[in-house]
Amino acid sequence: MSDERAQRYSFIPGPVAFTVSGGQGVYLHTSTGRQILDAAGGAIVANIGHGRPEMVEVCANSVKGMGYVAPLWPTENRLRLLDRILDRWLPSVFTRCFFVSGGSESIDTAMRIARQYQVAKGRTQRCRIAGRSTSYHGATIATLSVANHDRRRRPFGPMLSDHPKIDPLSADQALKDLEAADPATIAAVILEPVIGSSGAGLISEPDYWPKIRKFCTEHDILLIADEVMTAYGRTGSLMGTDDLGVVPDLIAGGKGLGGGYAAIGAVVAQQFVVDPIAAAGDNIMFFTFSGLEASVAIADKVLQILEDEELVERSRTMGEKLRARLETEFRQHPNVADIRGRGLMQGLELVKDRESGTTFNGRLAPLIIREALNRDCWIYPCGSAGVPDGLLFGPAFVVSESEIDQMVSIVAASLDAAVFNLDGEQ
Ligand SMILES: Cc1ncc(COP(=O)(O)O)c(C=O)c1O
Structure with missing residues (x-):
């Protein structure tokens, strides 16, 4: 599909990252052959996985x-x-x-x-x-x-x-x-x-x-x-x-x-x-x-x-694994104020500095999304006055341990890259 045609899709003109041509499990496939790891089940929606033939x-x-x-x-x-x-x-x-x-x-x-x-x-x-x-x-x-x-x-x-x-x-x-x-x-x-x-x-x-x-x-x-x-x-x-x-x-x-x-x-x-x-x-x-x-x-x-397929039970057990992986990666991270959630709905609250509680006021989460997409991973951005910057993990319940490992690693690298960019701006 031509890039120009895809750009028309955005109602308010702006960049469109890619065109999705299919999906399987926790992956979305793009028309140019990329495989995007969908760490958020789209908008915390996909639970049985993409591309189920039964449907x-x-x-x-x-x-x-x-x-x-x-x-x-x-x-x-x-x-x-x-x-x-x-x-x-x-x-x-x-x-x-x-x-x-x-x-x-x-x-x-x-x-x-x-x-x-x-x-x-x-x-x-x-x-x-x-x-x-x-x-x-x-x-x-x-x-x-x-x-x-x-x-x-x-x-x-x-x-x-x-x-x-x-x-x-x-x-x-x-x-x-x-x-x-x-x-x-x-x-x-x-x-x-x-x-x-x-x-x-x-x-x-x-x-x-x-x-x-x-x-x-x-x-x-x-x-x-x-x-x-x-x-x-x-x-x-x-x-x-x-x-x-x-x-x-x-x-x-x-x-x-x-x-x-x-x-x-x-x-x-x-x-x-x-x-x-x-x-x-x-x-x-x-x-x-x-x-x-x-x-x-x-x-x-x-x-x-x-x-x-006992996928609710799987949401609980894989949620525990996701949480454990997030704790290991982010518990001491200077830009992560909290890790919380239940099952396969796990969030990170992000800050500029954990000690003082200062924030990037809504500028950090969108930058992480961009960095993560550049690394072929989609994660859900969150944030309002109470929690200015946050991320939600919500993959399909069929997610494997190695896919969890991969999504957390990509988000960690994306967070560091985004903070580096914001620090450079100041
Ligand atoms: C808690 C909650 N309520 C309501 C909605 C609205 O749902 P929809 O976007 O399907 O209209 C959402 C969507 O994100 C939600 O997260």
């Missing part, structure tokens, strides 16, 4: 004899996926499942369900969703509003609605923040089990989720888990919330549900959440492409592969 038949069969079916009606493919999610992947208190086409739609739907729940119970003043001061929940105006990824929010400030922000790490501070925001105005609290793109794998203190859970129950505020990055095995458990000692009221997922082969997400809810909405004669608005035949058939196959 071809599933895709073809899903559209055989079937066109578009409005999301109003069940189909065999929709029911099979719904049964699998509710019966095998979630605690039994989750009885309802609503399909969408991705993570932002999934969060937006969960927000609307929370609002409809409160309105159905006569609490029309409850129109705010409390999010954390370090968080990302999606790219739409509503999901940007409840999150606090400052760089991604910046141009849209006046368009965003006002939702309370709570401390991301300390439960006691978060509870104070919620009290100060007036619980009587709050419909739901939304939290990521492991904070992804804004926090590079940040995990709150152990009592955080249990204390917020208790507060929500006492005030009949719904607890939404944003599991767009963490669900379906990424953290080494079926769901990221399985490790937290609490059960949320709604879980919003996306990314790994389709494994990168389908644009799909799902919101699951406990029965008590939907009962008042049903009693009020209300319904949940769907998106036109919610539960598209190919999407649900592919997602069902992705989950089946994760089950048959």
